[in-house]
Amino acid sequence: MGKKISTKQAILFTVINYAGVLIGVVSTVLIYPRNKELLGIIRYVEACTQIMFPILVLGSTHALINFYPNLNAKLQQKLFGFSLLSIFKLAVAGFLVLLLSTNFSWTPSMDYIWMGFVLAIFMAYIELFRRQATNLQKLAVPTLYEKIIPKVVLPALFLLVLFQQIERDSALWMYVFSFGVIAALVGFYVYKKFPFKIYSQFDDLFAQIDKRQYYSYSLYAFAGSFGSFFAFRVDSLMIPEFISFEANGTYNIAVTLASALSIPAMGVFALYAPVISDFIKREQWQALNQKYKEVSKTLFFIGALLYSCIVVGIEPLFKMMPTYDNLAPSIPVILLLGVNVVINMSTGFNTEIISYSKYYRFNLVSILSLMVLNVALNVLLLTQTDLGIIGVAYASLFSLTLFNAAKTYYIYKKMQLLPFDWNFFKMAALFGSSLLVVYSLPLSGIHGIDFALRVFLILTVNTAVLYLSPWCPPVKYWIRHFMAKYF
Numbered sequence: 001m002g003k004k005i006s007t008k009q010a011i012l013f014t015v016i017n018y019a020g021v022l023i024g025v026v027s028t029v030l031i032y033p034r035n036k037e038l039l040g041i042i043r044y045v046e047a048c049t050q051i052m053f054p055i056l057v058l059g060s061t062h063a064l065i066n067f068y069p070n071l072n073a074k075l076q077q078k079l080f081g082f083s084l085l086s087i088f089k090l091a092v093a094g095f096l097v098l099l100l101s102t103n104f105s106w107t108p109s110m111d112y113i114w115m116g117f118v119l120a121i122f123m124a125y126i127e128l129f130r131r132q133a134t135n136l137q138k139l140a141v142p143t144l145y146e147k148i149i150p151k152v153v154l155p156a157l158f159l160l161v162l163f164q165q166i167e168r169d170s171a172l173w174m175y176v177f178s179f180g181v182i183a184a185l186v187g188f189y190v191y192k193k194f195p196f197k198i199y200s201q202f203d204d205l206f207a208q209i210d211k212r213q214y215y216s217y218s219l220y221a222f223a224g225s226f227g228s229f230f231a232f233r234v235d236s237l238m239i240p241e242f243i244s245f246e247a248n249g250t251y252n253i254a255v256t257l258a259s260a261l262s263i264p265a266m267g268v269f270a271l272y273a274p275v276i277s278d279f280i281k282r283e284q285w286q287a288l289n290q291k292y293k294e295v296s297k298t299l300f301f302i303g304a305l306l307y308s309c310i311v312v313g314i315e316p317l318f319k320m321m322p323t324y325d326n327l328a329p330s331i332p333v334i335l336l337l338g339v340n341v342v343i344n345m346s347t348g349f350n351t352e353i354i355s356y357s358k359y360y361r362f363n364l365v366s367i368l369s370l371m372v373l374n375v376a377l378n379v380l381l382l383t384q385t386d387l388g389i390i391g392v393a394y395a396s397l398f399s400l401t402l403f404n405a406a407k408t409y410y411i412y413k414k415m416q417l418l419p420f421d422w423n424f425f426k427m428a429a430l431f432g433s434s435l436l437v438v439y440s441l442p443l444s445g446i447h448g449i450d451f452a453l454r455v456f457l458i459l460t461v462n463t464a465v466l467y468l469s470p471w472c473p474p475v476k477y478w479i480r481h482f483m484a485k486y487f
Helices: 009-032 032-057 060-070 075-106 112-134 142-160 168-193 203-208 212-235 235-242 245-281 285-319 324-346 350-355 361-384 389-415 420-440 447-468 471-487
Strands: none
Touching: 009 032, 009 245, 032 075, 032 142, 032 168, 032 212, 032 235, 032 245, 032 324, 060 075, 060 112, 060 168, 060 245, 075 112, 075 168, 112 142, 142 350, 168 285, 203 350, 212 235, 212 361, 235 245, 235 389, 245 285, 245 324, 245 350, 245 389, 245 420, 285 324, 285 361, 285 420, 285 447, 285 471, 324 389, 324 471, 350 361, 350 389, 361 389, 420 447, 447 471
């Protein structure tokens, strides 16, 4: 495994993700607020999927990345084939368990749970194929299918429901099976690059990989993934139970818009996963530490820049929208969740470093601790206060900040790796001061002018200072490259 990330793949990954986000943002601003109950139901189905998905995968996708670099070509084929077969067996077992459960009791939400189970099967295979595409450094095309198709299908189904062309349940099932199409497309693409097949014997594979070590790693990864739902996505289950599906829709509008900030991080983390694994296997700590700091500062710049634009521009932007009254309740949630995203980006690939080191068990401890804390805070704030979805956002901000701080501290204590240096804190001071000044500027009352002027000032001031300073060489390089090409 080489240590260089394909620049073309990284750029394509980011462009495709942003294209998907752009479609999603337009839909979130103009279409979804017209039926927030339907959006809340869809996110509830997806939340059910997020519970069942880790069970079907059972850590096999993480194990594929972890053990893949140390195997020859034939055993790499077998490792992938073992993961394919494992997901199928667990899907059959899950179907039988769910069928038995359904026979004993049936509630109105069981239809949504079944939808979530089918979606979980499709998502499990999509994730497996995507991980193999990551190993092959061919992530752009699978990302195109995974990020664009649902973003086109969902608003189209929304419009069909709004104009009473199809029933709500039919739309939900059509959305679920669109992921089946994605799984087939991604699987076919991976097959062309990596002609896999189904094996029945894996003795030679587990002669090379210790079977106990494989299952131990997989189970820890499963526990981490399962805990991740309760740590990061439990809101979509709890809000309908304590408030309503409509409130869930309002909250998820905010989640969608805030998560747009994290697209560059998603691309970097996905593409760097095999590289981090290789650095750690070869014990090249100095190179890893340098990359850790470089990526953290780069992602912090992108996240902080976009977040600053949101803070100063979201109110005048939304006021230009015909759906402003439905969007307004999401604004404070967007701002709180946006802070979460920036913090997560600024701590770099700390999860990946822990996952592919001998300390991978700490991810389980931290995730389970976060799960308990997040669920407890959600229950407390939803039952004992009148904060509603704002309380859910506060719970998420507090628990995730503590979570990232704990992981960063643990990596430093165990491996002497740290994502921060003095230049990072200079960048933080720059963004904080520029945001304060621009936000304090008086509004003209003309929403288009207010939005354009404030965003222009944020972009210009911060990029100019980063270009003139030595704080973040990758950002300076890309600004210089952009200017040389277009100016």
